Amino acid sequence: MSLAELICPAGTPAALRTAVDAGADAVYCGFQDATNARNFPGLNFTPQELAEAVAYAHAKGAKVLLALNTYPPAGKVDLWRQAADTGARLGVDAFIVADMGVAEYIARNHPDIRLHLSVQAAASSPEAIRYYCENFGVKRVVLPRILTIPEIRQIRKEIPCEIETFIFGNHGLMVEGRCSLTNYLTGQSTNLDGVCSPASDVEYVRAEDGTMASKLAGFTIDRFGPDEKAGYPTICKGRYTAAHRSDGYYAFEEPISLNLARLLPELIDAGVHAFKIEGRQRSKSYVRAVVSAFRNAVDEIRAGRTADIANLVALTEGQKQTQGAFATKKWR
Amino acid sequence: MARKMNKANGYMDTGAQKTREINVEEHSGLSARLRLPGQTGLARLACLAVQPLLTRVVGRIAARHPSLFARLGDYRQADFLIDPVEFPFALHLRPDPDDLVFRAVPRHLDMKPVAVIRGRFLLLLELIDAEQDGDAAFFSRELEITGDTEAVVRLRNALDDVDGSIAQETAAMFGPPGRAILSRLRRNYLD
Numbered sequence: 001m002s003l004a005e006l007i008c009p010a011g012t013p014a015a016l017r018t019a020v021d022a023g024a025d026a027v028y029c030g031f032q033d034a035t036n037a038r039n040f041p042g043l044n045f046t047p048q049e050l051a052e053a054v055a056y057a058h059a060k061g062a063k064v065l066l067a068l069n070t071y072p073p074a075g076k077v078d079l080w081r082q083a084a085d086t087g088a089r090l091g092v093d094a095f096i097v098a099d100m101g102v103a104e105y106i107a108r109n110h111p112d113i114r115l116h117l118s119v120q121a122a123a124s125s126p127e128a129i130r131y132y133c134e135n136f137g138v139k140r141v142v143l144p145r146i147l148t149i150p151e152i153r154q155i156r157k158e159i160p161c162e163i164e165t166f167i168f169g170n171h172g173l174m175v176e177g178r179c180s181l182t183n184y185l186t187g188q189s190t191n192l193d194g195v196c197s198p199a200s201d202v203e204y205v206r207a208e209d210g211t212m213a214s215k216l217a218g219f220t221i222d223r224f225g226p227d228e229k230a231g232y233p234t235i236c237k238g239r240y241t242a243a244h245r246s247d248g249y250y251a252f253e254e255p256i257s258l259n260l261a262r263l264l265p266e267l268i269d270a271g272v273h274a275f276k277i278e279g280r281q282r283s284k285s286y287v288r289a290v291v292s293a294f295r296n297a298v299d300e301i302r303a304g305r306t307a308d309i310a311n312l313v314a315l316t317e318g319q320k321q322t323q324g325a326f327a328t329k330k331w332r
Numbered sequence: 333m334a335r336k337m338n339k340a341n342g343y344m345d346t347g348a349q350k351t352r353e354i355n356v357e358e359h360s361g362l363s364a365r366l367r368l369p370g371q372t373g374l375a376r377l378a379c380l381a382v383q384p385l386l387t388r389v390v391g392r393i394a395a396r397h398p399s400l401f402a403r404l405g406d407y408r409q410a411d412f413l414i415d416p417v418e419f420p421f422a423l424h425l426r427p428d429p430d431d432l433v434f435r436a437v438p439r440h441l442d443m444k445p446v447a448v449i450r451g452r453f454l455l456l457l458e459l460i461d462a463e464q465d466g467d468a469a470f471f472s473r474e475l476e477i478t479g480d481t482e483a484v485v486r487l488r489n490a491l492d493d494v495d496g497s498i499a500q501e502t503a504a505m506f507g508p509p510g511r512a513i514l515s516r517l518r519r520n521y522l523d
Contacts, residue, residue: 012403012493014462041482042403042489199482206478230471255471283492284462315468 004264004298005274007065007164008291011043011281016053016064018284023295026063028096029053029280030194035083036067037120038280039194051090063093067280068106069118070194071099071177081105088113096142097121098177098191103136116140116164120177120191126158133161140164142276144176145258146325149270156271165267167260168290169278170317171324173253174236181235185217202233214238223248231255231318255318260326261294261309265301267326286315375420379436386423389502390434396501401429403490407483413437413445416453427487447479449487454517459488461497 008024010016019027030036032044045053050066057064066087072080080102084095088110095113097103098120106115119142123129132138140162143152156163172179182196183189190196203215210226214233221238224230231237236252258278260267267275275298277290293310300307313321324331394401401408404427411433414423424443426433437443449456451474458464459475466488469475477484491498503514 012489014493014495017495018462040485040489041405042486199485200480202481204476204478204481206476212473212476224473227473230473232467282467283459283465283488286465286468288462289465314472315465317467317471319468319471 003273004268004302006291006294006298007274007276009169009277009280009282009287010053011038011040012284013045013049013053015280015284015287017056018287019291020057020060020062022288022291024062024291026065026093026274027053027057028065028067028276030067030069031083031086033079033083034070034193035080037069037118037190037194037196038067039070040281041199043281047086047090050087050092054091058091064091065094065096065116066092067096067118068102069096069098069120071120071191072101073192077101077105084110094139100132100136103132103138107136111137114139116142117161118142118177119144119166122175122177126155129155129159129161133159140273142166145171146173148329149263149266149326152267152272152326153270162273163271164274164276165260165272165326166258166278167264167267167275167294168312169257169282170232171253171256171258171322172236173325179236182216185219185235197232197234204233229255229319237317254320256320256322257316257318258324258326259312259316259321260323261297261307261312263323263326264294264297264307268301282315289315375438378420379438382421382436386434386436388505390425390432392505393498393501394429394432397494397498398429400490400494401427403493404486407446407486410446410480410483411443412483412487413443413448414456415439415448415450416456417450418453427490445479447477447481447483447487449484450476450478454520457499457517460491461499462492463497466492 005025006023007026007028008019010019010027010029016027016029030038030044032046033039054064068080068083084106087095093114094116095106096116096118097106098118103115106113115136115138117123117132117138122144123132123141124144124146129141138161142164145166152163152165177191179190186198186201188195188198197216201217205213205215212224213220214222216233216235221233221235232255237250237255239248240251241248242251275294277294279286290312293312297307297309313319322331408428409426412425414425421436422439424433424435424437451469455464455469455474459466459469466475499514503510
């Protein structure tokens, strides 16, 4: 049976308390290092902060999931092992992992703590998911954002673990965990260092005519008109000219956010156990607004009523939203 | 040191740590401003008038929320220019717990801040209080940042980890008149 758990982001202890108070069933977070995919400046938790956060969440009946969802470079696994040991000591309820070596270490050394397979593992077929379940005891898979609801329903029938899907936030259709675009320009890796478009390499330059250029490592990756909505400075959502398109176009993806508010009943019916809200890098304001809206929606649906979905478009990237591949593979 | 792509030859190379100095005049922001006769003098007078208030406010906040400095890392000694577009002056912040600076400065003061954060005053206040989301304000173009983006991200994350309302704390320092002014400002902003 689908529990329709609400899995919510927290980049700081204050955001975690905000998420819990707004009705999160579980909150996911990470340490202040490369062990997680939101290794951003000034973000994340010290071990002491995580200890206090776990106590706060547990006192209010919420779980804490620790993201260890990056890939250790060869021969440098100690940081990930230490993070797992620290998380276990502090009483986290599950680890979110992508790397098989990290999964194996936790399965051997902390077998009583649940393992969730991160979207960064890009496991999108029953065969791939079953491999992680059978070899590392994975209890839940976070599916990549490339599957339709009928496909999710079919996968659910063929795997022995729970399914978690993103329902709101960043919409990245790259093969997750494999993207090297940031690495190509900055030398830092989304998957190894946890930094997509590191802030130290980002610059915004405003021209006298009101246009704003978004630059990464000195390369202009987009230019917004004076009244045009902006997006994140990521290469995958940059606008480029090409031989066949001299006007500048979104060659990979568009600045747009996922919002599956209206698909929640179908996702529950398809057997999705948990709904994930993206945005550990976002503010308490975002966490409060989005978690509250989805808490209300899920509760209404569970009670057999039609959910009154709050308008969250103001919080979306580029102030545009999509149901992406969940609705159709022809979404662009 | 991170490898960088050399724009000239297309190969990866190593480069020195970037240092950015931004000219405030070049980043005039959400709307270009004309400097009217006497405006600079007026701005200086306004700065003098509000300075005791700013000193008191920032000292109180720093004392009540010492943990926010840790998230700033090496940027505790950085100079930020916060520019409320409708004010006759800007605000210079150096969030150094040992030598805290928060002062009103003429917008066109010759200084080299690490970053400039520009928007309407109430938007900036709501961002500090986590009543507004910084990314959303940036997407909408109501918030403009220039200079060292890491500095701004660190400052944002540090302030976002503060529980409670800095605006309300500030208003409460001045009793019922302070709270009334804050309430009036928020009503005007929403209108």
